[in-house]
Amino acid sequence: MKILKVIAIIALVVLVGxxxxxxxxxxxxxxxxxxxxxxxxxxxxxxxxxxxxxYDCHSNNTNYPWYNKVQPVAWFLENHxxxxxxxxxxxxxxNYSDRKKNSKLRSxxxxxxxxxxxxxxxxxxxxxxxxxxxxxxxxxxxxxxLKIKN
Amino acid sequence: MKTIKRSIxxxxxxxxxxxxxxxxxxxxxxxxxxxxxxxxxxxxxxSKNMAMNNSQNAMxxxxxxxxxxxxxxxxxxENDKAKMLGGTLAKSLGNLDKSTYxxxxxxxxxxxxxxxxxxxxxxxxxxxxxxxxHFKILSKDITDMVAITGTATKLYEQFCPMYDGGTAWLSxxxxxxxxxxxxxxxxxxxxxxxIN
Numbered sequence: 001m002k003i004l005k006v007i008a009i010i011a012l013v014v015l016v017g018x019x020x021x022x023x024x025x026x027x028x029x030x031x032x033x034x035x036x037x038x039x040x041x042x043x044x045x046x047x048x049x050x051x052x053x054x055y056d057c058h059s060n061n062t063n064y065p066w067y068n069k070v071q072p073v074a075w076f077l078e079n080h081x082x083x084x085x086x087x088x089x090x091x092x093x094x095n096y097s098d099r100k101k102n103s104k105l106r107s108x109x110x111x112x113x114x115x116x117x118x119x120x121x122x123x124x125x126x127x128x129x130x131x132x133x134x135x136x137x138x139x140x141x142x143x144x145x146l147k148i149k150n
Numbered sequence: 151m152k153t154i155k156r157s158i159x160x161x162x163x164x165x166x167x168x169x170x171x172x173x174x175x176x177x178x179x180x181x182x183x184x185x186x187x188x189x190x191x192x193x194x195x196x197s198k199n200m201a202m203n204n205s206q207n208a209m210x211x212x213x214x215x216x217x218x219x220x221x222x223x224x225x226x227x228e229n230d231k232a233k234m235l236g237g238t239l240a241k242s243l244g245n246l247d248k249s250t251y252x253x254x255x256x257x258x259x260x261x262x263x264x265x266x267x268x269x270x271x272x273x274x275x276x277x278x279x280x281x282x283x284h285f286k287i288l289s290k291d292i293t294d295m296v297a298i299t300g301t302a303t304k305l306y307e308q309f310c311p312m313y314d315g316g317t318a319w320l321s322x323x324x325x326x327x328x329x330x331x332x333x334x335x336x337x338x339x340x341x342x343x344x345i346n
Binding site for chain 2: 097098099100103106110
């Protein structure tokens, strides 16, 4: 019994302790000129859907939920966002080469088609981020038209 | 015999390049007499250029070798082996020396290598379905790379009309072994172009 108590106390101390470890929030007020929305003429409906469904992890500005104030949740999110941005950062769109743009468009289409993105762990909490079949088709058609022919 | 043919071709290529360059220079200077001096000068440089071309090709050949190993793993439905070979390819892509190509070629090579490396890295950590999706674009990247770097090997561009609306890949053998379907449809496809 005594051991359990000690473990519980240690766990509590660690849990409180890690709350003081700072994280760097992924937030920026300014949208860079290289942003996907500024480079392309994106219909408003698709703009809104992309912002809700993709931009939290695939841009330099995350709309954080309240529980991001709590560790270790914040670390978990930080990792996700870092990985998401390295795969695809909509804010950097103009900087991508034509070849890379086509690769990314193709991946966007495939992942949306297969329901791999947005991720289940994300849509579970962000209900509005889930894409119904109509929204899927709209985005897929739009992305298909953006492909650079060669 | 093959090496002789190859070196003749290289010499011819270098000679054409020199002629083009010196003609351009001659036009600029409007002094034809100095052009012949330049040809002499560049002839002396050309042996150095050829040596550089060889080592450069060696790296492009290494990339191709890794690509073909990866292709064979996909033909054999070997997910784990393809993972490993994807990692190998990603590494060798980083070693390509672009310095002796023209500015526009260098720019294109940089784009190609960046894209191909990303696909190779994904292959190194995906299931076989995703590996094949990435291999499609990787194949286009490698084909475009070969168009710039060239290769000593005879290559066959093969095409499977069924996979993802029609998809190509490269092979060193004429007979078709499909990397997108593996054992499911091993011989689906045809040779659509010969390189070299």
